[in-house]
Amino acid sequence: MEDQLQRKSLGDFLKSRRASLSPQTFGFRDGFSRRRTPGLRREEVAQLAGVSLTWYTWLEQGREMSASHEVLESIGNALRLTSAERQYLHRLNGRQAPQVAPEASPLTEAFLEMVRTMPYPFFVIDPRNRLIAWNALACELVMDFAAIPAEERVMLKLIFLHPAFRERVVNWEQSTKLALAYYRKHYDLIADQGWYTELVSELRARSEPFADWWVKHEVGEKNGMRVDIAHPALGLLRFEVVTFGQINDLEAYMCCMYVPLPGSGTAEKLADLKL
Template identity: 40%
Template sequence: MSNDNSKSKTLGAFLKSRRNRLQPEQAGLRLSQGQRRTPGLRREEVAMLAGVSATYYTWLEQGREVTASKEIIESIGEALQLTHDERAHLIQLWNPNEAVAISPIHTRLNPQWQHIIDQLSYPSFISNEKAEVLAWNSAANEVITDFSSLSVSERVMIRLLFVDSELRRRMVNWEEFASYSVAVFRTYYDKYLGDPWFEETVERLRVESMEFDTMWKQHHIQLKKVNRVSFQIPGAVEAVSYDINSLASITDQPGLHFCIYTPVLCPSSAW
């Protein structure tokens, strides 16, 4: 299967997932008489809202390689009420002028970066777009999980969230954080369509975890943002909350991220 065809299929699957999510009343449509077999909008309803033919939209959703202008794609995104991140993702999947070559995902670090996170008292680690944890400090070992005891292949945050039972037990808002993490990982998966590592990792997780499989099928998309996570730390009376700040664009390796877990001083505060 060619990369272009894979991208067309992925674009179609993404459109379908967003259509199924949107209810007629949310789109300002009157409910028709009779039972609806579709969980969200019908294809012809999306086509009407976007100002395109039902056949044309159907072909897009089926993953056929049809010509679509940016204006049409943007109209469909508006009809589906996509978020800012989702619209950017849709354009990336559609863009016919995107270079085929994608920068490799880095796995090697400048030794100085380990020294930087070692100076931090907050739990911190460095990861790439595969969610591989490449470096971490002692606080991350204590609060998140014992990265030092894991093999290189096991140090993948998206897997640890679903297969590390101890991490899951201590993470108070696990379901919310896991859903967010799957959406971020899905964004990178679609970016590197056809990459064997991503495909094998996803297939393995779908077998290992029914919850991951359910979240994956939802095809949610999310760019990294400041996110909050709470841990029940041994010895602490109450759960400790952290805001995860992800600092990207490290020199000439923009796919790497410093993930710094900053303690929330006031539980009632909001970013």
């Protein structure tokens, strides 16, 4: 079941990338046959990648088959994939799924003390995208996470469904698209798990932006991601998002810190903040 869903995700991703490309860019002309859908045709991708049309069609259809590293790279070149998109393609093909969250929290008292004493907004997300730890500065600058019911304290829900988050983040659309692309890259590998499909279904039903962006199937990294926050007392605060994983040998957990952007005056404003 897991392999089947990953193959479907791979096929959907290839189709979305194919549809995003202009045939004219590659010198393809319509001739006497008008295109019914935007983007490149399957036979054009196969031609550019140097593979047979039948084989590429089967790959898009999610059939059970193997693809070598070299062939996937050829397809990546044909579709002009970014580095992050290539990694995503290879991971889906290799079926390397992230760890599943254990029932008990791995956060020790020492780790939680580190979170509390971080000088910048800091929070921790588990493999199911649940927010499980944060510091007071994160609550002051972003939103009061403790006031959110536990079942709603899921990072994607907070970003897309809670007005308080959207009102504070000035560049909400830009930063949220990057966050969703990062999420899509990592979590399509576990698309067979019930919590994942339930979360995606709920967000597609409750958030129009999520529904619109999800079908575009964009993947990416958080490198250089910035978040601008409008604080009622401190004014505009500008941060770069720094993330890292692996807590006590558990790689699927993610720590996220908002680091003041150099030269923005944000660090100086935070130094004057009394909590």
